[in-house]
Amino acid sequence: MSNQQPLSRRLAAVASFIPIGARIADIGTDHAYLPVYLALEGKISTAVAGDVNEGPIAAAQAHVQQYQLESVIDVRRGDGLDVIAPGEVDVVVIAGMGGSLMCEILSKGHDQLNGVRRLVVQPNISAHLLRLWMLEHDWELKGEKIVAENGKHYEILMAEPGDGEAPYAGLSSQQKAQAILMGPFLLAEKNEAFQDKWQQEYEQRKRILSSLKKSESETSKDKREYIEQELRLIEGGIG
Numbered sequence: 001m002s003n004q005q006p007l008s009r010r011l012a013a014v015a016s017f018i019p020i021g022a023r024i025a026d027i028g029t030d031h032a033y034l035p036v037y038l039a040l041e042g043k044i045s046t047a048v049a050g051d052v053n054e055g056p057i058a059a060a061q062a063h064v065q066q067y068q069l070e071s072v073i074d075v076r077r078g079d080g081l082d083v084i085a086p087g088e089v090d091v092v093v094i095a096g097m098g099g100s101l102m103c104e105i106l107s108k109g110h111d112q113l114n115g116v117r118r119l120v121v122q123p124n125i126s127a128h129l130l131r132l133w134m135l136e137h138d139w140e141l142k143g144e145k146i147v148a149e150n151g152k153h154y155e156i157l158m159a160e161p162g163d164g165e166a167p168y169a170g171l172s173s174q175q176k177a178q179a180i181l182m183g184p185f186l187l188a189e190k191n192e193a194f195q196d197k198w199q200q201e202y203e204q205r206k207r208i209l210s211s212l213k214k215s216e217s218e219t220s221k222d223k224r225e226y227i228e229q230e231l232r233l234i235e236g237g238i239g
Helices: 009-015 033-040 054-066 099-108 127-136 173-182 184-189 192-212 218-238
Strands: 022-027 044-051 073-077 091-098 118-125 139-149 152-161
Touching: 009 033, 009 091, 009 118, 009 139, 009 152, 022 033, 033 044, 033 054, 033 073, 044 054, 054 073, 091 099, 099 118, 099 127, 118 127, 127 139, 127 152, 127 173, 139 184, 139 192, 152 192, 173 184, 173 218, 184 192, 192 218
Parallel strands: 022 044, 022 091, 044 073, 091 118
Antiparallel strands: 118 152, 139 152
């Protein structure tokens, strides 16, 4: 491969979920690192690199031109999935945003998801919101990875059209809540990055809980109950 920079550990984990020969859309592409890497490796047939902001679009165009990949990667400015037409791509990748924003993009781009065979998402926070979204929109979670990089933990989720309930089949309601929060595949593996992330999350929630205990308001009481329940789920998951 030419002198392209190696991918970060986070993006390498995302890349591992892209099938050979796929037509991909990389939404929120930033510098188009992922599509450029995949194109140079000969792993994709075409890519749409989309971003809503001028700066990242200019950076992506420069990067694509640097490697003379204009015939493979089309850089487009637009909001979310507006940059693609229904049936244009097989795989939609969204990486490096919050889970809640990603759910919004997927819901708004419902029509553009027609014909998409795979979703690969890497939320910076709130991965559980994406698991819920998949569950409710007939996307079946088929694989997950978690990697640590520069002191942060990143979860990567891969789903295909199917039965959203499938990864949670046979679980009690408590186990299902735990799997949605922590990831059914990640819970099965419990690697070091998973243990580290949830140990940190556990400590953070304990700190929040102790400050909430100083308040008697109804809202604080509800929040306390919610966090106590999450603490129990996390305890069971890392235990």
